[in-house]
Amino acid sequence: MGLVRHKWYRFILCVTVIALFVCYLKLQTLSNSKVVGSMSEHTLEYFLNKGTIKRKDAADIEWYHAVNSKSKLIEALRGSAQMIEADVLLRGQDPKEPIMAHPPDNDSDITLQDWLKVVVKSGKGIKLDFKSLAAVSQSMILLEEVRDQLQGPVWINADVLPGPGGKATPLDPHVFLQEVAQRSENDVLSLGWTTGWDVDVDNRGYSWEMVHQMEELCRSLKQPVTFPVRAALIPVSFPQFQWLLERSDRYSLTVWTGKDDVLNVEDLLPYRQNFNKTRIYYDLLESQFKQFKGLPGYS
Template sequence: MEDGPDKQKRVEEPGDEGIHPERRVEPREERRVYLGCLGREALQMLSAAAGLLLLLAVVAVPAVLLASTSGSSDLLPSFPTGGDMLDYLVQTGDISQADGILATWYHRANNKSQMNQALASEVMVLEADVTLGGFGTPGQEPLPIMAHPPDTHSDNTLDQWLDAVLRSRKGIKLDFKSLAAVAPSLALLSGRNRSGGVNRPVWINADVLTGPNVPAYFPVVNGTRFLQLIQEGFPDVTVSPGWKVGYAPPLFTESYDRPMVENMYDLIRDVPQKVTFPVHALLVRDGWQHISWLLSKSPRFSLTLWQGGKHPNVTDLLFVRDNSHPARVYYDIYEPTLSAFKQAARTPGRQRQFYPGGGLVEYFYPPHGTEAGFLSSDADGGSLDVRWFAVPDRASLVARLSEGGGGRGMLVVRVGSSPDQPGVPLVEGSGNATEPLALEDVLGLVQSARGTWGLYLQVQGADLLEGSLRLLSSAYAREQLYRPVWVAMEISPRGSNTQGLASAQDFASAVDRLFPHVTLVLRDGGAPPRTPPCLRGAAQRVAVHLRAELLPGGGEELDGLLARVDGCDLVVEGAKGRGSAGGGDDDDEAASALKALVARREGSGDTRLYQII
């Protein structure tokens, strides 16, 4: 976008024709009066003045409008440098709504030629690299310049770069490959901001942790010092702390793991600014269970997907979009992939690629809509509004899946086996039927059905767990498991070795090893229920399944229960509640306990309470 045209063009060039009245002498008694008080000469002068003002408006108004839409910063309203980038782009009119897919980026707008090309383009945000002049050489000087390593010299200083960019309305992202340039650059920005000259979001980026496929000895920017300099020098920014990442298929393709995101959260958790985490677009899907955990830790957090030389798969980009809020993910992706991604995202009726380990409320009652039109418009749904249906046999499953309008809810499947097919996961009890219903058949029937269905598998024995997880893994690899999946085991009491029951540690280990993309559900028969220590740091969501009649009635006892299962979803089975017709005192007590539990659960972050009647 270019600067607007000269606003003074032709505003002082109206025609003079007809301004001077013809001078005629008439008898005084015949002089005409207009508008009750004006003579002919006065009326002509007034008309000429009005015409001049109209001409000025005709010339000036289009010039102002053109200037305001051509990228000039002259008429930009005030905007904080630490404000949201999407809010800014909506305010400038560059995008119609706060959706990261609409923002566009220009990379390495460093030297004057690159910078001018970026400024003349339609992109909305400029990314540029800052270092010190002569960095790492005997001639190093404390002057921030625009250059990407290994370059140590440039025809463009940061000061000159800001002079040019701030005459546009483009957003700013500054990338630092070393700590030395951070403080003097922030001082420059702070000075500009005090004079009101920045007036747009500013992102400050650096790779502060070792990431996937990079040896530990590779240098990164000291994250603690980086954040400290920001707080001291210019805190009114968005912080963009990233990982140093490698990607070299077919050998070096590992994704982000749990320690990487936990280390990042430990580093960033107390900063007051908005934070956007740059993640490699080719690695984000395989590490989504960890990346999504990090994203969920604060509403201030967002992701910025970036690519290297190899273009990401459009399907992977759709997966991220389908499992996140549109305003919390930016896509710094090159053409033609970006256009193909946008077109695919707008395809009506496409299947939503929901992450099987995601939350139920997000699946059944997503809080946002997209171009695809596959998301529910019912934003009022809550955890207690999720419906649960038992699956005893093939006939009942087929009938449920054939409901008019497609149907929606969680299908509760008790996974057992039969003497005729030992070790084969079947719907419990169906082995005695003429046509036993295998878990593999359940997955196929649900995949081919219309509607919005999730799966809750209650595995009846450690010997069936591995077979069930392998079936899930196979379906997911074939892209046939885009729905929430819960896997439950009755865990052996602490300190015991009950025949056929797994320990919590064995349960979690099997899930991590065979198919980690699920919600773990504990059916602990012990009293009181407690989340085992081995699951408090699990990479998956964890839920605890309780019987309503075992819920404590007193407030202090309920608080104790919540403390013991802190961080977990709760599944309460048996209480009618919510105005349902009860059958007796036990139902009333269970419903009251459930109501009290709901009240205490409100405001507990992303944890949920579900009810199975």
């Protein structure tokens, strides 16, 4: 009888240990999912806590573009925009260092190093848009030097895959992520497709192949990822982006527009109405955004 009782006791003990281990794994999974979800909203959390937005709605984030000169930087820091965006490339002449400029310009009156020294004092969020791989490594080193002083969110942007109508050559995604991902654990990676738009042609949207390629690229990343998508091209791509956002709570969209694109803002309503408002940023022209906010289905 004692032997049977001993075996029964060991059985109960083993079952209890296994049950506790399973519960532990479930709690870990739940905890991790909560962390991932909060990561995708950390830009909003920052500005909400700062008091510059009143609700968790990514549409309330304002952008200031092409802050590629000293004068533009002064304007951006004085303005109401929470996020300031600038283009980074390597100077076309000696000294070869990262500067703030957009091709075809290859020089500037401000380097990335000096730009960062000013921005760290502002509390603004920044989005660095890389136009070539040559500037990435040095730029990430400069960013690391001021990392402890930066208050606002940091977004790192590049077009890394070919997209609808895109004629530019995308940056090699694996080389770019190798340089960036290990040095930007708490940043938002803004990974996009090269695109084009022409008034005289049938402009196609983002294909299933394009979103599948992007998801495969981003699946193993730990950072929150936002996908910059061209507003004029997304009305016919709703199923593709719905699928993409369902793949991870880390994912969001940043809807942007070219200054010459023809956009019917009503075509953006399905995204506004069917996706979580924390997961779609709108980087539109002021006139377009005002019209968008005035639509009956916006709120």
